[in-house]
Amino acid sequence: MPIIKAQDVQYCTLQCPDLDIQEQFLIHFGMHTVEKNEDMLLMKGDGNQPFIEKIIKGDKKFISISFVASSMDDLKKISQTEAFSDIEELSTPGGGFVSKGTDLDGFGVEVVFGIEELKNYSAETIPTNEGRVINRKNQMKRFLKGSSPRILRFAHCGLNAIDPLKSFNWYHEHLGLLASDKLFLGDPKDPATPLQGIFSRLDKGAEPADHHTIFFLSAPMLSEGKPVMNHVSFEMFNIDDVFTGREMLEANKEEFNYFQEWGIGRHYQGSQLFDYWRNPFGQTHEHQTDGDMFDNTFPTRELNVMVDEAGLGKEMAESQWGPSISNTFGNKENG
Numbered sequence: 001m002p003i004i005k006a007q008d009v010q011y012c013t014l015q016c017p018d019l020d021i022q023e024q025f026l027i028h029f030g031m032h033t034v035e036k037n038e039d040m041l042l043m044k045g046d047g048n049q050p051f052i053e054k055i056i057k058g059d060k061k062f063i064s065i066s067f068v069a070s071s072m073d074d075l076k077k078i079s080q081t082e083a084f085s086d087i088e089e090l091s092t093p094g095g096g097f098v099s100k101g102t103d104l105d106g107f108g109v110e111v112v113f114g115i116e117e118l119k120n121y122s123a124e125t126i127p128t129n130e131g132r133v134i135n136r137k138n139q140m141k142r143f144l145k146g147s148s149p150r151i152l153r154f155a156h157c158g159l160n161a162i163d164p165l166k167s168f169n170w171y172h173e174h175l176g177l178l179a180s181d182k183l184f185l186g187d188p189k190d191p192a193t194p195l196q197g198i199f200s201r202l203d204k205g206a207e208p209a210d211h212h213t214i215f216f217l218s219a220p221m222l223s224e225g226k227p228v229m230n231h232v233s234f235e236m237f238n239i240d241d242v243f244t245g246r247e248m249l250e251a252n253k254e255e256f257n258y259f260q261e262w263g264i265g266r267h268y269q270g271s272q273l274f275d276y277w278r279n280p281f282g283q284t285h286e287h288q289t290d291g292d293m294f295d296n297t298f299p300t301r302e303l304n305v306m307v308d309e310a311g312l313g314k315e316m317a318e319s320q321w322g323p324s325i326s327n328t329f330g331n332k333e334n335g
């Protein structure tokens with residue numbers, strides 16, 4: 001039985017060597033500056049979270065992911081466990097409270113409660129007319145040419161863990177995460193087949209949750225055994241924002257030293273439309289939208305990722321469409 005069941009994620013915290021460079025990258029990526037001083041930078045999207053990425057000045061490193069507890073009682077519960085600290089008050093925008101922990105790989109895990117949402121925002125998108133389902137009548141679809149991509153929220157992260165199964169179990173026990181998909185490099189029924197990773201989601205009961213909130217990957221397979229961030233991921237308002245995001249980063253990549261890691265494509269596991277970009281320090285940030293949502297009854301699937309998941313193609317396929325996965329995806333350059 002998990003100690004608590006986290007109900008959402010709030011923001012991620014990274015360490016970067018130069019705050020000005022990261023601020024400029026995140027502005028091109030679609031964020032807005034909330035607060036900045038010599039040691040710390042807070043950036044927001046266009047959704048209701050007061051900030052979605054916190055950056056601390058220092059050597060590049062993944063510091064933490066923050067989860068939202070369902071009540072102050074749950075925050076107290078988690079703060080009384082060995083892995084987590086006493087509750088502190090947050091001084092960042094939106095206020096609230098935090099208990100800070102460390103997972104098996106040394107990654108930080110924050111559990112927060114009481115951060116106030118922003119009120120003056122609109123999640124409205126221009127409706128689609130697809131497959132003759134007419135949601136948009138007498139209205140044109142227009143985006144201001146060259147405008148910034150719109151980010152709805154911080155959504156998930158990928159972590160290269162020394163032992164993905166042990167790490168997943170830790171998050172299950174502490175925060176209630178459920179396994180959506182277990183990925184095997186071969187036949188899942190053969191005990192000798194190596195486990196490549198686990199997609200895990202929040203347990204929100206009957207309420208649907210994102211297919212994954214943490215994607216645990218194998219550090220021995222990807223980052224020479226070093227536990228590093230694989231990527232941090234932000235949900236866009238819609239598909240147009242993924243494409244306008246690519247256009248913005250593409251237009252600035254030479255001058256500012258950005259690198260498109262993988263995209264645009266459509267994932268199998270989670271089904272999102274995705275696009276991954278590295279900042280000038282090599283830390284991968286993802287734009288994605290239109291992902292699968294599962295409640296807590298959806299069973300865990302065990303998949304052989306060496307074959308096409310739909311069973312229609314002849315070859316291994318990393319995505320439903322789009323370029324093949326890069327051979328640097330999730331390497332130790334993410335820090």
Ligand SMILES: [Fe+2]
Binds near residue numbers: 156158215231233286
């Ligand atoms: Fe992702």
